[in-house]
Amino acid sequence: MKVLIIEDDQATVEMVALAFEFRWPEATLVSTAKGAEGAELVEKESPDVVVLDLGLPDVDGMDVLREIRQFSDVPVIILTGRTEESAIVRGLEWGADDYVTKPFDAMVLLARVKNVLRRTQMPELRGDQGRIAGDRLFIDLAARRVTVDGNPVALTATEWKLLSELVRNEGRVVSQERLAERLWGENAVEVASTIRSYIARLRTKLGDHPQAPKIILTEYGSGYRFVRPK
Numbered sequence: 001m002k003v004l005i006i007e008d009d010q011a012t013v014e015m016v017a018l019a020f021e022f023r024w025p026e027a028t029l030v031s032t033a034k035g036a037e038g039a040e041l042v043e044k045e046s047p048d049v050v051v052l053d054l055g056l057p058d059v060d061g062m063d064v065l066r067e068i069r070q071f072s073d074v075p076v077i078i079l080t081g082r083t084e085e086s087a088i089v090r091g092l093e094w095g096a097d098d099y100v101t102k103p104f105d106a107m108v109l110l111a112r113v114k115n116v117l118r119r120t121q122m123p124e125l126r127g128d129q130g131r132i133a134g135d136r137l138f139i140d141l142a143a144r145r146v147t148v149d150g151n152p153v154a155l156t157a158t159e160w161k162l163l164s165e166l167v168r169n170e171g172r173v174v175s176q177e178r179l180a181e182r183l184w185g186e187n188a189v190e191v192a193s194t195i196r197s198y199i200a201r202l203r204t205k206l207g208d209h210p211q212a213p214k215i216i217l218t219e220y221g222s223g224y225r226f227v228r229p230k
C-alpha cells in the first residue's frame with residue numbers, strides 16, 4: 001500500500017500520515033507540497049491512492065487532478081478547505097473518487113479511503129488465472145509481479161492496467177477503445193498514438209521484440225492481443 005499526499009500544510013500531512021499508519025502499518029507514504037510535482041509522482045511512484053489538497057501554493061489542485069487523469073485512474077480523494085458545492089462537484093466531475101472537507105476527522109478519511117479502494121480494486125483472480133510462466137517471462141497479476149530472465153520488472157500503474165487487461169483477455173483481441181476506457185475511464189477520449197506508445201514501452205519492458213512482437217501482437221485497425229510466450 002503506497003499513499004501519495006499532495007498537500008502544502010505540514011500539520012495536515014502529518015495527520016493524514018498518522019491516520020494511514022494507524023490503519024495500514026505497512027503503508028509507504030510519499031508527500032509533496034508542490035502541485036507541479038503531483039502528477040510526476042503518480043507516474044514515478046505508482047501509488048495505490050492519492051490524497052489531494054486543492055489549495056496548493058503553485059498550481060490549483062483541480063489542475064493537478066486533471067493532469068493525473070490524463071494517464072492514470074489511481075483513486076484520488078480530495079481533501080479540501082473549500083466547502084462550496086460547486087468546487088466539490090467539479091472535482092468529482094473531473095475524476096476524483098471522493099472528497100473530505102477540512103477540518104477533517106481521521107476516521108472519516110480512512111473510511112472514505114477504504115470505500116474507494118473497495119470500489120476501484122480489480123476483482124479477485126481465481127487460482128492460476130493471471131499467471132503466465134514462459135521460458136523467459138513470468139507474470140503473476142495477483143501478486144503484481146513480472147520478471148524477465150528472473151529479474152524483476154518495474155511497471156508504472158498505467159502499464160499494469162494495460163498488461164492486466166491484455167492478460168485477462170489472453171488470446172483475444174482487446175480494442176483500443178476498451179484499453180482507453182480501462183486506462184482513463186468511461187469518458188476517455190481514445191488516443192491511438194498514446195496507447196501505441198504505452199504498448200511499445202510495455203513490449204520493451206517484457207523483452208518482446210518492438211518490430212516483430214511475439215507476446216503483445218498488434219491487430220491492425222482493431223487492437224492488441226496477448227499471446228502466451230513459450
Ligand code: CA
Pocket residue numbers: 007008009053054055056
Ligand atoms: Ca493548502
